[in-house]
Amino acid sequence: MNTLVKLDHGWISFTLRQPWAPATTASKLSTLPPEPVIPSKKPFKVELVGGKCYSWCTCGHSRKQPFCDGAHKFKAQGLSPLRFVPEKDATVWLCGCKHTNNPPYCDGTHKQDFITSAPLHEPADS
Ligand code: FES
Incomplete structure (x- = not known):
C-alpha cells in the first residue's frame, strides 16, 4: 500500500510493509519536487x-x-x-x-x- 505524505518542503511517498511480509519488500522511499504556489492568476x-x-x-x-x-x-x-x-x-x-x-x-x-x-x-x- 503506497502512502503519500505532504511535509513542509515536499512530498514523501512510502510503502507500508505488512508485519508478516518478508524483509525484501521493505519500504521504498522517494521524494517528489514540491508543487508551485500561485502568486498571480494573470501573466x-x-x-x-x-x-x-x-x-x-x-x-x-x-x-x-x-x-x-x-x-x-x-x-x-x-x-x-x-x-x-x-x-x-x-x-x-x-x-x-x-x-x-x-x-x-x-x-x-x-x-x-x-x-x-x-x-x-x-x-x-x-
Ligand atoms: S499566467 Fe500562467 S499560463 Fe497564463
Whole structure:
C-alpha cells in the first residue's frame, strides 16, 4: 500500500510493509519536487532586453514576481528558477500562475478551472 505524505518542503511517498511480509519488500522511499504556489492568476507584461539573463520564478514564493528572489531555497527546496536569455528586446507576457506548459511564457493555462478555483498565494510577512 503506497502512502503519500505532504511535509513542509515536499512530498514523501512510502510503502507500508505488512508485519508478516518478508524483509525484501521493505519500504521504498522517494521524494517528489514540491508543487508551485500561485502568486498571480494573470501573466506579467514585461519588457525584456535582448542578451540579458533572466531568472523566472518557478516556485511562486518570490516577492519579485515574475522573477526569482531566492525564496525557493527556503520555501520550495527541489524547485529552481528557469534561466533564459532573450535573443532581442521584446515585450512579452511571463506566466504568473506557474503552471504554463511553455515556461516562462503565458500559454493561457491560467484560464483553466484548476487555476481559477485554486487559492491565491499570499506571501508571509517574514
Ligand atoms: S499566467 Fe500562467 S499560463 Fe497564463
